[in-house]
Amino acid sequence: MTKGWGNASKSKSPQAWDRRMTVPADAPILTADAMRAAEAACAAAGVSLSELMERAGAAVADVAWRMAAGAPVLILCGPGNNGGDGYVAARLLKARGAKVRVAALAPPATDLARAARAAWDGPVEAFAPDTAPAPLIVDALFGVGLTRPLSDEWSAMLRRFAGRRVLAVDVPSGIESDGLQDWLPPLPAAVTLALGALKPAHLLLPTAPACGRVLLAPIGIDAERRMRTLPPLPPETPTADAHKFSRGMVLVRAGPMKGAAGLSAAAALRAGAGYVVLEDGGPAPLSAIIAEAPAAFRARLDDPRVGAIVVGPGFPAGDALAAAVGEVLDAGKPLVLDAAAIGAALPRLGKGTAAAILTPHEGEFARAFPDLRGSKIERALAAARRAQAVVIYKGADTVIAAPDGRVVAAWPGSPWLATAGTGDVLAGVCGAMLARGGDAFDAAVAAVGWHIARARSIGRGLVADDLVKTAK
Ligand SMILES: NC(=O)C1=CN([C@@H]2O[C@H](COP(=O)(O)OP(=O)(O)OC[C@H]3O[C@@H](n4cnc5c(N)ncnc54)[C@H](O)[C@@H]3O)[C@@H](O)[C@H]2O)[C@@H](O)CC1
Ligand SMILES: Nc1ncnc2c1ncn2[C@@H]1O[C@H](COP(=O)(O)OP(=O)(O)O)[C@@H](O)[C@H]1O
Numbered sequence: 001m002t003k004g005w006g007n008a009s010k011s012k013s014p015q016a017w018d019r020r021m022t023v024p025a026d027a028p029i030l031t032a033d034a035m036r037a038a039e040a041a042c043a044a045a046g047v048s049l050s051e052l053m054e055r056a057g058a059a060v061a062d063v064a065w066r067m068a069a070g071a072p073v074l075i076l077c078g079p080g081n082n083g084g085d086g087y088v089a090a091r092l093l094k095a096r097g098a099k100v101r102v103a104a105l106a107p108p109a110t111d112l113a114r115a116a117r118a119a120w121d122g123p124v125e126a127f128a129p130d131t132a133p134a135p136l137i138v139d140a141l142f143g144v145g146l147t148r149p150l151s152d153e154w155s156a157m158l159r160r161f162a163g164r165r166v167l168a169v170d171v172p173s174g175i176e177s178d179g180l181q182d183w184l185p186p187l188p189a190a191v192t193l194a195l196g197a198l199k200p201a202h203l204l205l206p207t208a209p210a211c212g213r214v215l216l217a218p219i220g221i222d223a224e225r226r227m228r229t230l231p232p233l234p235p236e237t238p239t240a241d242a243h244k245f246s247r248g249m250v251l252v253r254a255g256p257m258k259g260a261a262g263l264s265a266a267a268a269l270r271a272g273a274g275y276v277v278l279e280d281g282g283p284a285p286l287s288a289i290i291a292e293a294p295a296a297f298r299a300r301l302d303d304p305r306v307g308a309i310v311v312g313p314g315f316p317a318g319d320a321l322a323a324a325v326g327e328v329l330d331a332g333k334p335l336v337l338d339a340a341a342i343g344a345a346l347p348r349l350g351k352g353t354a355a356a357i358l359t360p361h362e363g364e365f366a367r368a369f370p371d372l373r374g375s376k377i378e379r380a381l382a383a384a385r386r387a388q389a390v391v392i393y394k395g396a397d398t399v400i401a402a403p404d405g406r407v408v409a410a411w412p413g414s415p416w417l418a419t420a421g422t423g424d425v426l427a428g429v430c431g432a433m434l435a436r437g438g439d440a441f442d443a444a445v446a447a448v449g450w451h452i453a454r455a456r457s458i459g460r461g462l463v464a465d466d467l468v469k470t471a472k
């Protein structure tokens with residue numbers, strides 16, 4: 001948190017994107033309802049709501065102080081508690097010697113915001129079309145309480161400040177925080193300070209990019225741990241007594257597009273599987289892959305050492321896929337189902353089948369679960385419950401969900417992954433993680449983390465093969 005926030009958007013450096021849009025790792029995510037419940041639990045435990053607002057305002061003041069670096073600050077306050085946080089921050093910044101102006105959209109409408117407004121002893125301007133800007137704008141207009149899009153008039157007033165350095169309190173105003181609506185904020189933020197927990201809209205498209213760099217102010221709310229951001233990658237070093245089968249054996253079933261299954265097999269090896277068998281593979285991208293003809297491959301399905309089977313990459317829908325999926329389901333081994341294999345397996349999943357990870361992209365998800373509605377997090381969860389499987393709902397805002405309600409949101413990934421074949425790689429990595437044994441959700445989270453970390457380390461010019469070619 002040093003200099004450069006405000007100028008990062010102008011930087012042409014290839015890594016600028018990663019610096020501009022980051023979120024804290026392994027941080028809690030709460031919907032507005034869950035946030036209010038957590039707030040009520042705090043109150044019941046003896047922490048007053050005004051104390052929570054004081055902590056929130058102090059965190060805002062702290063970040064604003066560093067972003068302003070001595071320059072004047074304009075704090076825009078709305079009528080609710082988001083505005084209340086703004087008044088608290090104004091008081092604390094002034095006490096530290098900052099040059100602060102406050103402009104209000106409307107008088108405070110909650111007891112907490114009124115008290116915060118009363119404790120601010122400076123002037124309050126009316127936020128109007130001619131409000132003078134400042135080098136740092138603190139957006140404390142609306143937070144999780146926004147119930148409808150901002151009016152055109154207010155949107156135009158905010159757009160006048162585009163290009164200034166903007167710190168958004170909780171969310172950039174205009175965003176619907178649960179990720180249910182695609183309202184875009186008129187004034188995107190360089191930095192968003194999430195209060196108590198991250199909100200779905202910080203992590204889902206189309207709103208996430210408008211939040212800029214997201215920081216978390218914990219403020220003492222005891223957020224439940226079921227929904228999180230992507231955790232740091234677990235250590236990958238094999239145990240000292242490892243052997244190739246203890247590290248996990250993965251079978252990859254190939255379809256007509258052999259290259260795709262080859263990428264999956266290579267990815268499984270690179271991600272740490274000790275032994276990878278590719279069916280009918282054509283030329284395998286790594287000679288350490290064991291390529292086998294269909295009959296020998298089928299005999300492998302009964303091998304008790306098999307830790308996971310991958311099917312779907314390069315295998316379009318049709319009778320051949322249906323037969324292949326039927327065979328792997330009969331094998332009773334943990335499965336990674338990608339692309340059209342998801343739809344083919346769906347009617348049988350959850351009926352006594354082994355653990356499975358499904359890896360649909362947007363189009364495959366819509367085909368497999370056409371009736372699901374809600375935010376991407378809600379849809380991923382509903383799909384996981386229906387399939388009784390872990391779902392990796394891919395995209396720039398990848399969401400991983402388990403039938404028991406656990407969710408990891410992986411924004412921001414690496415946009416270098418937006419290239420053909422990277423999904424085949426992810427399916428193979430899932431196979432490697434699943435073949436280690438253990439929980440399928442943890443395996444899926446580790447796979448997504450591996451995929452993103454590898455893509456970031458390669459960066460510019462990445463093609464899917466690069467993800468699996470070398471160890472580093
Ligand atoms: N929940 C918590 O634990 C905490 C919440 N805090 C702050 O409180 C915020 C939530 O406060 P509120 O629930 O008061 O909600 P907001 O301050 O987000 O906004 C609600 C107000 O805006 C009005 N409003 C909503 N949409 C509008 C629109 N499109 N046009 C005009 N007016 C509109 C509502 O009538 C209401 O007066 C959080 O985002 C956060 O900043 C913090 O003070 C600390 C703790
Ligand atoms: N803009 C992006 N930012 C981050 N990750 C992305 C982006 N676009 C795609 N991805 C990731 O790249 C992979 C693409 O998978 P998929 O669409 O199945 O590709 P393919 O079928 O060509 O292998 C997924 O893991 C997805 O999450």
Ligand SMILES: [K+]
Pocket residue numbers: 082139140141142143168169170171172173
């Ligand atoms: K705000």
